[in-house]
Amino acid sequence: MLFCEDVELMLQDYLSGYLLPSQREILEAHVRGCGECRTLVAGLTRLDSRLDGLDDVEVPAGLSHSILAALPAQAYGPSPLRRALSWGGIPALAVLLIVAGFLARGRLQLQDRFAARDVEVVFTAPQAASVTIVGDFNGWDPQRTQLVRSSHEGLWRARLKLAPGVYQYSFVLDGSNWVSDPTAKTLLADGFGGENSVIIVDG
Amino acid sequence: MTARLRGLCTALVATALLAGVLCSPAAGETTNRSLERIVVKGMFSAEEGARLQRAFATARQAGVEERDALALVQAGVEGEFDAAQTLRVLSIVAQMALEKLPVEGFIAKVEEGVSKRIPADRVVQVAERRALMFNKAKSILNSLVIQGFPVDDRDELLPDLAAALEAGRTPEQARAILVGAFQSGESMGSTRRMLFP
Numbered sequence: 001m002l003f004c005e006d007v008e009l010m011l012q013d014y015l016s017g018y019l020l021p022s023q024r025e026i027l028e029a030h031v032r033g034c035g036e037c038r039t040l041v042a043g044l045t046r047l048d049s050r051l052d053g054l055d056d057v058e059v060p061a062g063l064s065h066s067i068l069a070a071l072p073a074q075a076y077g078p079s080p081l082r083r084a085l086s087w088g089g090i091p092a093l094a095v096l097l098i099v100a101g102f103l104a105r106g107r108l109q110l111q112d113r114f115a116a117r118d119v120e121v122v123f124t125a126p127q128a129a130s131v132t133i134v135g136d137f138n139g140w141d142p143q144r145t146q147l148v149r150s151s152h153e154g155l156w157r158a159r160l161k162l163a164p165g166v167y168q169y170s171f172v173l174d175g176s177n178w179v180s181d182p183t184a185k186t187l188l189a190d191g192f193g194g195e196n197s198v199i200i201v202d203g
Numbered sequence: 204m205t206a207r208l209r210g211l212c213t214a215l216v217a218t219a220l221l222a223g224v225l226c227s228p229a230a231g232e233t234t235n236r237s238l239e240r241i242v243v244k245g246m247f248s249a250e251e252g253a254r255l256q257r258a259f260a261t262a263r264q265a266g267v268e269e270r271d272a273l274a275l276v277q278a279g280v281e282g283e284f285d286a287a288q289t290l291r292v293l294s295i296v297a298q299m300a301l302e303k304l305p306v307e308g309f310i311a312k313v314e315e316g317v318s319k320r321i322p323a324d325r326v327v328q329v330a331e332r333r334a335l336m337f338n339k340a341k342s343i344l345n346s347l348v349i350q351g352f353p354v355d356d357r358d359e360l361l362p363d364l365a366a367a368l369e370a371g372r373t374p375e376q377a378r379a380i381l382v383g384a385f386q387s388g389e390s391m392g393s394t395r396r397m398l399f400p
């Protein structure tokens with residue numbers, strides 16, 4: 001049985017539709033049998049739909065002026081740095097900041113494109129004593145990446161850091177039983193007579 | 204060889220190789236010494252050991268990173284590769300490096316086969332097929348570059364394209380998918396998804 005704290009952790013992903021079908025089934029089974037979680041889910045679902053139903057609101061002209069006018073002067077007065085700058089220095093500083101911003105943004109975007117992503121792996125194996133994941137990302141070493149049992153229903157999880165790309169992988173139960181991921185969208189023949197699951201990590 | 208003995212040999216060889224590389228500034232010499240220890244441990248004859256050293260040095264000269272070449276030798280030891288099979292995988296990886304192909308996918312296939320306890324000759328055969336797919340993938344991308352398509356992410360796309368070919372995409376299908384993706388300005392992520400059946 002899934003614990004209520006597991007449901008709380010998974011709830012946002014559930015409402016956003018990010019859960020895997022197997023995770024969704026387990027969560028919904030818990031919610032059906034748990035009054036507290038049912039109330040929580042119903043409340044958040046209502047809130048979500050109300051927020052979705054709200055119209056966009058135009059910010060009234062002069063709102064920031066009104067707010068600033070209502071504040072004491074020292075709360076928003078010019079900073080010592082700003083006072084120190086002459087009017088001639090401000091445009092130059094602005095140009096510098098814009099250029100630096102563009103450069104930093106380009107660099108960050110490039111870094112971000114190749115940066116490793118957090119990928120959560122979930123596998124359901126109520127009878128297993130241990131579950132590991134092996135794949136292109138860990139040398140196919142069954143000792144390297146253990147999943148942790150996160151519920152009494154046999155839900156096992158691990159968090160991987162993977163750079164964008166395509167990876168083949170498999171689960172190993174109890175050290176010797178190789179099993180494909182039933183939730184994988186793509187399975188490929190491994191060339192050895194079995195098959196590997198495929199995960200595509202977006203950049 | 205029993206599993207226990209195999210484990211012991213693997214540990215000895217891996218330790219010897221890694222210790223050799225890490226403990227001395229003269230990495231080339233120490234790697235040779237480490238490889239010599241494989242011979243000392245009786246895994247290969249002296250002649251095979253010498254050939255292995257030469258193949259290792261050739262792979263390094265071809266541009267294979269030391270850790271990659273060691274990973275391959277270590278996988279071969281774990282998978283009970285004989286000298287000819289070890290030399291074969293070292294020679295393939297050297298060839299790939301010379302052709303500026305990424306070698307990680309090839310090494311991963313060897314590691315996968317060894318981990319799944321597949322017979323060594325089959326592991327070499329399947330890994331060799333993967334190397335061929337990298338060659339095919341490179342040809343496809345090169346032909347697209349020649350045709351004027353903006354293949355800016357060639358290095359990034361190459362392993363994915365090779366995997367798609369391995370999965371059963373024909374070169375014609377893969378080429379058509381890539382042309383469509385380039386023409387419509389698809390992101391790398393959606394191009395990858397389209398490549399897989």
